[in-house]
Amino acid sequence: MQPRGIRVRRSPLLVALGLGSLIVGLTPWLGVASTGVRSGPIPRPVPTASALPAAKPAPHHGVVPANAMEPTAPVLARTGWTVTASDEESSGENGRAANVLDGDTATIWHSKWTGTPAPLPHTLTVDMHRTAVVSALVYQPRVVGTNGRIGEYSISLSTDGLNWGSPVATGTLADDAVAKTLGFAPQGARFVRLTAVTEAGNRGPWTSAAELNLLGDPGTPAATVDLPRTGWTATASDEETLKENGRAANVLDGDDGTYWHSRWSGTPAPLPHSLTVDMHRTTAVSALVYQPRKDGANGRAGTYTVTTSTDGTSFGTPVASGTWRDDDTVKTATFTRTVNARFIRLTVSREAGNRGPWTSAAEIRLSGPANPAVHGTWSRVTGFPLVPVATAVLPGDKLLAWSAYAIDRFGGSNGYTQTAILDLKTGRVTQRRIDNTGHDMFCPGIAMLADGRVLVTGGSNADKASIYDPATDAWSATTSMNIARGYQAMTLLSTGEAFVLGGSWSGATGDRAGEVWSPDTRTWRKLPGVPAAPAMTADPRGAYRADNHMWLYATSGGKVLQLGPSKRMNWITTTGNGSITSAGNRADSQDAMTGNAVPYDIGKLLTLGGSPAYEKTPATPRAYTVSVDGDQAKAVRTGDLARARAFSNSVVLPDGKVAVFGGQSYPLPFSDATSVLTPELWDPATGRFTPLATMGIPRNYHSVANLLPDGRIFSGGGGLCGDCATNHADGSVFTPPYLLNADGSPKPRPVITGGVPPRAAAGTSLTVGTGGPVASFVLMRAAAATHSTDNDQRRVPLASTAVSPGSYTVSIPADKGVVLPGTYMLFALDAHGVPSTARFITVT
Known part of the structure; x- marks a missing residue:
């Protein structure tokens, strides 16, 4: 076996943007209204990538990984690109579209403003003059002045510049000078169009941009499903068979502990090396998934191409090419187009770390187009002016989201919170900063109250409690808790009161015993008989991590079943001083922090995923059902997930099935490594999980998922780590297969015509x-x-x-x-x- 070699760390890169000299002037092009009144202060220049500081998380929240600033997708080279605009300022200033590709952030494109300004919307269209896989547009606002910053936007793709189809992304941007990465499902395109619908600050009918960049294949597939490998065979240009079993067949055996390795005994076979999969049938294929070996670094694929064939002899031009990073995460090569092929060939021309003339692969999978009636579909990506770390579904087809004091980072106790509301009917997102409650609501407990209001407790301002009223669209403060908390669990009780337990992430040290909030008195009463200690996991970091994110299920008489993430379950009473008593273990489950529990029927819950510790321990694929009958709780193991997950989100559907989104097989906050991109659907009738259409954007730590009133599911968020590459200030709506025909058209649906009072x-x-x-x-x-x-x-x-x-x-x-x-x-x-x-x- 080849030596492991030394892992080479690549230089971090956030966004490839140049920084030119700054220009100050007195026009809308430079941030001054046409009346001559300056519209706002000149923002500080945006630093180059090498000057960007590392994110500075608050104490207790862990350290952002060293690789967190590495981009999740490569910045595409702009050689040969051209750009056109719906209009541009060329009379009074040089506001031509070409300025967004010149590498100088001091020059900008600006919509026409001399004479009669061109009305919104305005568009910029990039022609790459070649077809490439694209997964995001990076918009750099002007670095001097404010006028023309993009507010509401949409992004469309085309292969020919004529047929655009529906937007792949829409959303609303924050009114600042920070570069914005606007992600969408990776796909092949030649033309990328950015449409500005509004100006961020409503200062006038203008749009401007300093630079545009595009990101390529992020190594994650989208709108695909794994093809069954039954009957497949694999051959290689060469393989190691003398000193170890490095045969090509190992990439199809389902065991990531075995692998194909190019010949290395004696005289190593020189690069390039190739691996060819024969599916023994012609199938529609849209992506190749490459899993590196687990036991060492040598042979990781670096520079690669993928070609296809129907006969095994004639292989056409590459359908995918690029360079994978030198790490052990699973990689995906998304094809520029879906192809019908029998043979798929991966050719590697360079080892990722340049350690030697070797290539290896643990597993190879192929993905094909999803069948909507079986796997569902994803909508366009909706951008938010914040990372949606917490969300609540509201009447009137609204989704409330909030993050922290900042749109993309947390820290301290600042006394205010960034919020946003998504209108599910129009797709529009509006932003608001909440100051009046004195509450930074990052890392909170949440309970939906009996009257429809949303109670939010603790977090960064650890003792505070705030209430959002959807009827008035207003936030107000309520009495602070007796015990300051963060990462606590909450539930409404059958009595209409709200119960809270745990939460050692913030606040002073000490047991985070339970307490109850009364809607009648708007005060909290202590429950000294409900300490958090019996409900803790055995996390090696102690209470700080061990009493987080408990799974609570309220039952009759104000009682609560705490059924995880600790392996021990507990019954809690909330009358008088309260009490907590053992309800037995969750069958043979271990502690499952950052897993979740979902009530899928009356007295029936599904628990799934998680890991023994909050981070840096392998997640589990195990799932259990817990049946509640009176004072009895019985847990039984059900079918396993196809992939182990922590930091995932699970949603019960109206038909009783449970959809699971995102997560990591090895939990690590602020990282997209080991992301699980294929959602799964659990069926209580069979106890089995089946795959759904692949997500285009990872959803891990700080992500959310919610059932929507039209039977679809919102999945979004992830990150909130400041100047890093894993902030996902966006979300997308998943349409489950129960709503779709095989061709993607909607199925006929029942209609409720009346008889439902408020x-x-x-x-x-x-x-x-x-x-x-x-x-x-x-x-x-x-x-x-x-x-x-x-x-x-x-x-x-x-x-x-x-x-x-x-x-x-x-x-x-x-x-x-x-x-x-x-x-x-x-x-x-x-x-x-x-x-x-x-x-x-x-x-x-």
Whole structure:
């Protein structure tokens, strides 16, 4: 076996931007209104990549990894590129479009402003004069002046400059001079168009840009699924068979501990080396997935090409090419186009670390286009003016999101929070900074209250508590907690009170015992009988990590089942001083920090993923069901995930299945290494997980997922590490397969036509109109998510009786331990499990 060699660390690079001399003037092109009044202070110059400082996280939050500033995708070389604009300023100033490609941030493109300004929207179109895989556009605002900074935007792609299709990304940018990376699902294109819909500060009908860059293949596939490898064979240009088993067949054996290695005994076979997979059938293929060896660095593929063939003899021009980084993470080569082929050849012309003339591979997989009716589909990426670290679903088709005091980083106790609201009907995102509560709501506990308001506690301002009221779109402060906390767990109780436990990430040292907030008195009462210690994991960092993100399930009489992430489960009472007693272990599960629990039916929960410690320990693929019957909780192992995950997010669907998004097989905050890009869907009828359409953007630490009122799922966020490459200030909506035909068209859906009041008491019945026959009804609690935890989501199937064609009596359970007070989405489902669009109802 070849020696492991020395791992070479590559120089960090954030964005390839030049920095020229600064120019000061008195025009809109330089940030001054046409009236001659300066629109704002001149921002500080944007530093070059080499001058960017490392992120400085707050104490307790861990250290940003050394590789966190390395880009998640290569910056494409701009040689030969051209750019055109819908309009440009060429009379009074040089505001031509070509300035965005000149490498000088002091020169800019500016929309026409002399005479009559050209009205918004404005566009910039980059022609790369070749087809390449593109995964992001990097927009550098002007570094002097403010006018023309882009606010709302969209990005479209084309292979011919004529056919553009729907935008691949839309969103809203913060009004600052920081370079913005606008990501989308990687795909082949020649033309990339950036459309500015609004000016960030509403200063005028202008748009400007200092530089544009494009990022290439990030090494992660999108909108694909793994092809089954049954019957496949692999051959290589050469292989090591004398001193070890380095045969090509090892890349298809499903064991990443075995690998193909080029011949190295005697005289090594010189580069290039090739590996050819024969699928023994012609199949649509759109990506190749390469997994490096686990036991050493030698032979990692660096510079590569991928070619295809239908006969094994004639291989055409490369469908993918590039250079992979010198690390052990799984890599993907996304094809510039989907091809029908039988043979796929990976040719490696350089070893990633230049350690020698070797090539190796642990596993090779191929991906093909997803079948919407089986795997679902992803919508365009929506950009946010912050990293959505916490989210809550609101009536009126809105999604509330917030991060910290800053849009892309956390730290300190600053007393204010950046928030945003996504309008699910229009796709527009609006931003607001919340100062009036004196609360930096980063790393909080969240509970959706009985009246539909959102209670947010602790975090960076560790004792504070704030409430958002969707009816008035207003934030207010409530009484501070008795114990300061961060990373705590919360749930609403059947009594309508809110319970909190744990949270040693912030605040003074000491046990984070439980306490309860009363909506009547707006005060907190201590529960000295509910210490956090019995519910802790055995994390080596102690309470700081061991009492984080607990999984709580509220039941009747104000009781709570704490069913994780500790392997021991506990029953908690909240009357009087409270109490905590063992409910037994979660079957044979170990501690599963940063895993999650999902109530998929009345008294039934699925727990999955996580790892024994918060970070730097392998995640588990194990999943368990927990059945709750009175004071008994019984855990049983169900089918495993296809991939181990920590930092993932799980969402229960109206049909009772559970969708799992993102996560890492080796949890490491602020890193996209070991990302799991293929979501999975768990079916309670079979206990098995099946793959869904691959995500285009990793969702790991600080990501979220929420069920939406149209039966789709929002997945977004990740990062919040400042000047690093893993900030994902965006999200995308996933359409589950139950809504789609094989061609991607929507299935016919049931419709709720009436009979759903704004409020109804537990134990009452509704007469619901549907306009046609339906099979069942279900209540889905409007939920809130942060840090892989969502204790608010809950699925409650309802008893129903047909009154007449298109009219049903629907009964709400009387037990408030089953249907917690609060806002729900009422869905009707047909016999195939296709859900209607929901109607919101508050159950009292």
